Amino acid sequence: MAGQGLGRSFAFLWSSTALSNLADGVLKTGAPLLAVSMTRSPTLVSLVGAAATVPWLLLALPAGAVADRADRRRIMAVAGAGRAVVLAGAALLGVLGWLDLWVLLAAVLAAGVAEVFADTSAQSILPMTVPSAQLTRANGRVSSAQMIGNEFAGAPVAGLLVGLAPAAVFGAPALLYAAGALLLRGMRGTYRPIPAGTHDSPPDPPGLPAQHPARRPLRQEIGEALRYLVAHRVLRGLAISAGLLNLANSAYFAVFVLWVVGDGSAMGLEPAAYGLMMSAFAAGAVLGSLSSERASGVFGESRTLMGCWLASSLLLVVPVVVPSPWALYPVAVLWGITGAAANVLVISTRQRLIPSELLGRVNSAYRLVGMGGMPLGAALGGVVAEFAGLPAVLLGAAGVCVAAVWLVRHALSDRISGALTSQAALSDIPGSS
Incomplete structure (x- = not known):
């Protein structure tokens, strides 16, 4: 198993990453193929790629701040569940015959927004999951899962789905994202970062609500x-x-x-x-x-x-x-x-x-x-x-x-x-x- 020797939590994190990146690969290849079947305009087709990447330019810094405020595993789970819901909705519209280019762009954009938060938290959670000495090994396994899902498996699966049922280009990733979010529940403990200077703080007095460091803007x-x-x-x-x-x-x-x-x-x-x-x-x-x-x-x-x-x-x-x-x-x-x-x-x-x-x-x-x-x-x-x-x-x-x-x-x-x-x-x- 890919997580062998790196602990139970890493095994669940790796499995979730593998499924989510397979979903990424299907969506990355399938969405442009669907767009080409809807329009021959190079400008309109190029909007698919823009919709997938522009969230990184707009939301990368806020996503990083959120990852330093909240439980990183929960952020990843919510982002995965959000992508599953959005893409399942797009798949349903496809089944009903209401799928057009603008629905496709909206679905890709929403999935891209969730990806920014999920990927930012994923890189930040790994050092909380494995010992520092094992980070290179763990990152190597995560990177290989990403490459296999995005390049080897995702592209041919997307090509097959486009030919069989266009709605499945959204439905299959929705199921994979949902499964990836569920697998994160197997990670034990909490993954909220501890602010500097609070590790040795005295416990809160009994009977009083817990005190937390004030958040800055x-x-x-x-x-x-x-x-x-x-x-x-x-x-x-x-x-x-x-x-x-x-x-x-x-x-x-x-x-x-x-x-x-x-x-x-x-x-x-x-x-x-x-x-x-x-x-x-x-x-x-x-x-x-x-x-x-x-x-x-x-x-x-x-x-x-x-x-x-x-x-x-x-x-x-x-x-x-x-x-x-x-x-x-x-x-x-x-x-x-x-x-x-x-x-x-x-x-x-x-x-x-x-x-x-x-x-x-x-x-x-x-x-x-x-x-x-x-x-x-x-x-x-x-x-x-x-x-x-x-x-x-x-x-x-x-x-x-x-x-x-x-x-x-x-x-x-x-x-x-x-x-x-x-x-x-x-x-x-x-x-x-």
Whole structure:
């Protein structure tokens, strides 16, 4: 079992994550396919992707603050149940013949809002579920479940459901989200973060209502997280490097399909062959997720992270200078391995460095910095390709990635291990009992 050796609570958390990510994969692939059957307008079809991602830009910081105020398991359960109800309603409308593009967009948007709260709490609850020394291993298993659900299983299931019964594209994820929410009940204890300075507070006098620390305005709590991120050299360096890497990779892959698919492309692949490349990438990502713990044990976390980032950046050059399928497929596997391993290590590092009472908010602030440039990168890649050609975008993106790793190497390589060592004195016992 995936949770073997990590405890009962992690086993239930992992199982819930696996089902929820399978639902994510079905919805992520199925919703655009349904949209294409309703309209041929590229603008309208693109609204599906926008509806799924815009909640992250608008709600990431508030979701982090909520994760630091309330029981994180309960937030995840409520978000899962909410998605189940919304999608079940959309499925019912589909059965009645009332499903149109606007209903689809509303359902995807509502599911995206719930996803922000669920995913933010999911990253914040893991350090309360397993010992600190086991975080890399646990994150590797969670990451592999996410990749299998989102890429391997979700896409083909969605394609089958669209052909059989469009309403099932919403009905099947609704059942999976509901089951995932129910599985969270198997996690023992409470998962509400304890505010700093309250661990040794004297008990409340008998006969009086329990006293809780006064809550500050939400804006102040979010501001505290932003200041913490800016002041922490390791976390700030990780966020800046992730932001640059994501921006450049978004530009690269926004136009990469034009380089490899079609008669006029450099490789001339068929769409099915491109899909095979994505499967190769997903296979590598599962392998990278599961092997990250062993690699970091051999080379150290900072060296492994820097090596994965640098290797992934240099590999971007290979399809440009060697435009052959024989080179593309091995590169796709290596992209998956290095990208997933780096992702596991970065998440584990954040979970160890950020205090529990700040974890939701600082994680959200980090993800805004790290992921905020992705829409800009995709748009920039298209514009540059229009005027300067595809090779300029692909090679330029690779150069930005290498520069990003070079710029942050000193800030990270000598400090991650030291910072993690200084955190080892903190509790290694799950704070959920």
